Amino acid sequence: MVVTSSALVVSGRSGGGRGRRAAAALWVRTSVLPSEGFLVPVLIALAALVGVLAHLHALWVQDSMVTLPLLLGGFLLRFTAQLVLLAACALVVVADELTTRPIRPAPGTILLVGITALVVLVMSRQRVRLGVRGTRGESMLFDLRERLQAQGRVPRLPRGWHLEFAMRSAGGQSFAGDFLVAAKSDSGPDGSPAGPGRLQLSLVDVSGKGLQAGTRALLLSGAFGGLLGSVPADEFLSAANGYLLRQGWEEGFATAVHLAVDMATGEYECYSAGHPPIAQLSSGSGRWSLCETPGPLLGILPDAEYRPTRGRLESGDGLLMFTDGLIEQPGRDLAVGLDRLLGAAQSLQAKGFGGGAERVVDAVARKTDDDRALVVLWRA
Structure with missing residues (x-):
């Protein structure tokens, strides 16, 4: 018993000494240095x-x-x-x-x-x-950039569905005014269980470009990411518009396209806020068609209404969502840029959709001083 007792005392002293040394080292690192x-x-x-x-x-x-x-x-x-x-x-x-x-x-x-x-x-x-x-400021910016990219990570899609996202910022900067937020729910449009679930995507283009728009994009990506999936699809753009108006920014407008797709049936609803139209590939005809969805810009009108355009993706069909940086060219009409984009997208059906987002962006807008982003969604 005496031996055991002395052993416990020695062990306690040794542990106390290690604890004091660890506390001293922590104090030196956090307070002294x-x-x-x-x-x-x-x-x-x-x-x-x-x-x-x-x-x-x-x-x-x-x-x-x-x-x-x-x-x-x-x-x-x-x-x-x-x-x-x-x-x-x-x-x-x-x-x-x-x-x-x-x-x-x-x-x-x-x-x-x-x-x-x-x-x-x-x-x-x-x-x-x-x-x-x-360098804590640089570390904060790095963390914020990672969070912005995390908002655009697409959840795992059910079998037969695929998505690619490609973005290029003005001047090759790490921050851009274009961003994507995505959310997937396990319920259908009416809230009932719906097998593969429902995918919601929102591609946003903030006013400005590069680093000038990057700070606003960081804030909006967090806010829009919280709204996506938390409010009904037909109320998302209205809620985003209200949030943007409350910021009171001098250049506080943005364009956005919001897509809600039923993964079971392929039926989708598309809402637009001053954004370029989406393009759909019909595997039967092999042609791309534009789906115009009118709607006011975000951050301009307090009581803006956004009405959907509905469609359906069959097996082999594809869908493009893009920002105006891909189709705007100085001194040229937007129709010219749209023709170039759809012409480059023709290769998707021939060469396959895999890696197609990067190929199309590089082919259409190699030299531009604007942010550009492209989402390719297809059903195998």
């Missing part, structure tokens, strides 16, 4: 060390190396703390130049340090607007 009370003296000491080594070993160390703590401070410190660090680095450079015999002012070193400090301070001012330090 990120704190400016710790970082500023360390970076100033690093700059001073560079100055001393440059004075003693000028062959290996140059006083221009004070740009290293300056760059570190640009990622880790607030703007005011960076000014303190800049003053310390400038003092180190001046002291090293004055103590060198003979005194040889090095304008190149001063220019390098000054330009580096200017770049760091300008970048820091941009981060101040976000209220973050270091």
